[in-house]
Amino acid sequence: MAGPGTPRTLACAALEPGLDGVLLFDAAPAALSLAAGLLAKLMGEPRVVTLAAYQSEDDLWTSLRLRTSGFEPGPGPLVQGEGTAELLVVVPDLARVGLPGQRALITLLDAPVAVLERHGYHRAWAPRLRCLAACDTAEVGTVPPHLLDRFPVRATAAGLTGRSDSLSRVLHVWGTAPESAAPSGTGAVPQEWLDAARRARPWPAFGSRAAALIVGMVPADRPRRMLAAARLARGYAALDGAEQVEERHVEEAARLLGFGRTGGRDTPAPARPDDGTASRPDDEGAREGVDRPPAPDAGADAGRAAGAAAGETAGTAAQPLAVQAPQAAIAFGAEETPLPPGTGYPEDEAEPLREIAPLRAPPVAAVGPARRRGPPIGLEPATDLADLAMVATLREAAKFQRVRQANTGTTGRFLINPADLRTHRRQQEPEHLLGLVLDHTCRRGWDWTVALTSHLRWAYVHRAGVVVVDVGAGDAAAELRAERFTARRVLDRRVTASLSRPRGRATPLAHGLSLAHAGLRHAMQHGRAAVSRAWLVVVTDALGNVPLAAGLQDTTAGSWSGEGVTDAVAIARELATLRRLRIVVAAPPDPPHPELVLGLADALGAGLLGIGGADADVAEAGHGH
Structure with missing residues (x-):
């Protein structure tokens, strides 16, 4: 029997009908291709559909057929009918799939029936599909939580580091690969897995101790996760050819999903003996209207008490696959790299970086040059x-x-x-822009987010682009130089990280203002610039102690006596000449030299926060006008 690993988990997903969504964290494209090839072989050559960012609703749900009498609507690639092949939906990047693709996955995954009414075409069917998606752990916060809930199986790319089929064929032709790497009819999929995929029911039954272990392991307010653990444990048992789900199968599922160690804990005793009379809770999340396996003994009742739903075995189709077939280079016997406790569901801890209505297309400005620019979506x-x-x-x-x-x-x-x-x-190009110059050396016990809240809210409401310049950060690569980056939206995690960077020793304010001037000028004046309105918020106490020349050359040579303040004021006057740019200076409550702050604000032609309160322009930004 092959050892545990992600290939073994994919085999369980192919066996168990309730595990129709598989999410691979931090999987490279080659690993995703190999995983799709393995899943396709175990499913029996399904029809493969790839979801991307550019597809529309019509691309996914409908098609046009040419007949002698003209055109007539027909089913799209995601629509199934009687006798059609199973679907394998591959999502290369779940965080960047388009809105039509997101809505399609929520409609089809873990759904007993799907109904299509579009352009006069009607179809109702029971979805028979598997969805294999990849997502970077750092991007989980951008994915809607109800979409993540549709993926009960979470795994890493462990064991999927072999060569793809295309590379193996090339190396074999050139004679630089061993004979074991040559393509074969069944690839390297273990024969016992193929036998299990075609094995007739009944399915392994749940014992009371295994069912109680799942109930005690998963929080009661997470019914989908409890179902996922039960179904995965039953898949492991079916793959091993066991007649009953054992505790080791539950523990293997727990390790994969990151529920923590269960082997060292006491197994909870069942509430009542497994005599077939135990009460059954509602099978929440299970498929209704799909044939269930017959219960061969009383243990099956306890299995259903854990919420494990079953379905028809995978069908076959004659259509060729568009994915890479697995080869012998796949590490089928590799040991699983289990997820640390709790990280099977990183969305629980991830910072939410999605919009309030993630499944609704953002509004498009009725007029403006940005509407006709950007890639089509x-x-x-x-x-x-x-x-x-x-x-x-x-x-x-x-x-x-x-x-x-x-x-x-x-x-x-x-x-x-x-x-x-x-x-x-x-994809709408930003018509609004927010520039932030953050002087980290002035933040001594001062919560500057209060001063920035109104402008950050304005950027979020208007979906403005963001230019951030960090001045005097303690973790900067060069302490005499400022750092700049550009983000498409204020929800970018780099913006949040910049607001809490540590304080450094040097204050290259002149270099920071120079970077802000170059970035804003490029965004507002370069080529077919679409920015029609921009704000610049300079958060500083104006104590720039690094001259511009020293910042540009990253050297301490030359005169430093007051040059940093003088250079900053000179660049501020250049910033004030940019059209359609409104500037605000936010100073700490008690700056050491208020006259320097007032002089910098005067050179910028800016309103002032922190000394004398907020001006009318700042109030306008807070109301989003």
Whole structure:
């Protein structure tokens, strides 16, 4: 029997119908391709669909078929029917899949039935699919939590470090790979796994001790996770050919999902003997309307008490796969790298970096140059003749040709109405910009987030781009130089990290203002700049002690007597010349030299916070006008 590892976990997901969502953390593209190939072999050559950021609702749910009488709507790649193959949905990056793809996954995963009503086409079916997705642990906070709940199996890429099928074929042809790396009909999938995938029911039954162990291991307010642990444990038992789910299978599932060590804890005693009369809680989250395996003995009742749902075995299809088949280089016997306790669900601890309504498309400005820029992410009805999507327009008009030709009495002409026109929905380029110059050396027991809250809120409401300049950070690569980065949204985790960086010794304020001036000028004036309004918030006590030349050269040579303050004021005057830029200086409550703060604000032509209170411009930013 092969040892534990991610390949073994994927085999369990192929066996157990309730494990239809598999999420791999920090998986490289080659590892995801190998995992998809292994899962496809165990499923029996399913139809493969890849979800990306550019797909629209019509791309996923509907298609047009050409008939002798014209065009007629048909099912899209995610729609299934009677006798069709199972689906294997591959998501290369769950954090960046488009809104149509996110909504599709929530609709299909862990759903007993799906119904499609679109463009006059109707279809109802029971989804039969597996979804394999990859996501970086650092990006989990950007994924909607109800989408993450659809992935009961969480694993790392352990054991998936072998070569992909394409590379193995090339090396074998060149004669630089061993014979074991040559492609074969069944790849390196262990035969016992293939036998288990085709094994007839009944499924392994749950003993009372295994069921009680799951109930005591998973919090009661997490029913989906309890179901995931039960189903995964039953999959491990089926893979081992066991007739009953044992405690070792539960512990193996617990290690994978990061629930902590269960081997060293006392196994909780069952509430009542396993005599077949135990009460059954509601099977929340299980599939309804899907055939369940018959209970061969009383132990199956206890298994259902743990919430383990079953379904039909995987079908086969004759369509070729579009994924890499697993080869002998895959480490099928590699030991599992278990997730640390609690990290099987990193969204519990991750900082939420998603918007309030993550499954709703952001509003698009009615006017403005940014609307016609950016990569296309979908389609929408056209309001003018700019940026038309010709293929989508023709496809929309094709649906109604028979009706229009019959109504007009014309034949042989392709009729297009204004309502058919479609335009690209593009990823909106920021029309607003927020610049932050953060002088970390002035933050001595001062909570500057209070001064920044109104502007951060303005940036969030307007989906503004952000330019951040860190001055005098204790962990900077060079303490005599400032650092700058640009983020598309204020929800970027780098913005949050900059607000809490440690305080350093040097204050290269002149270099920081120089970086801010260059970044804002590039964003507002370079090429087809789309920024129509920008704010710059300078948080400092104006005690710049590093001259501009020293910051640029990262050297302590030259004169330092007051040069840092003089250079900062000179660059501030250049910043004041930028059009469409409004500037605010936020100073600590009791700056050592208020006259320096006032002089810097005067050179910037800025309003002032911290000395004399907030001006009208700051109040306007807080209200988002």
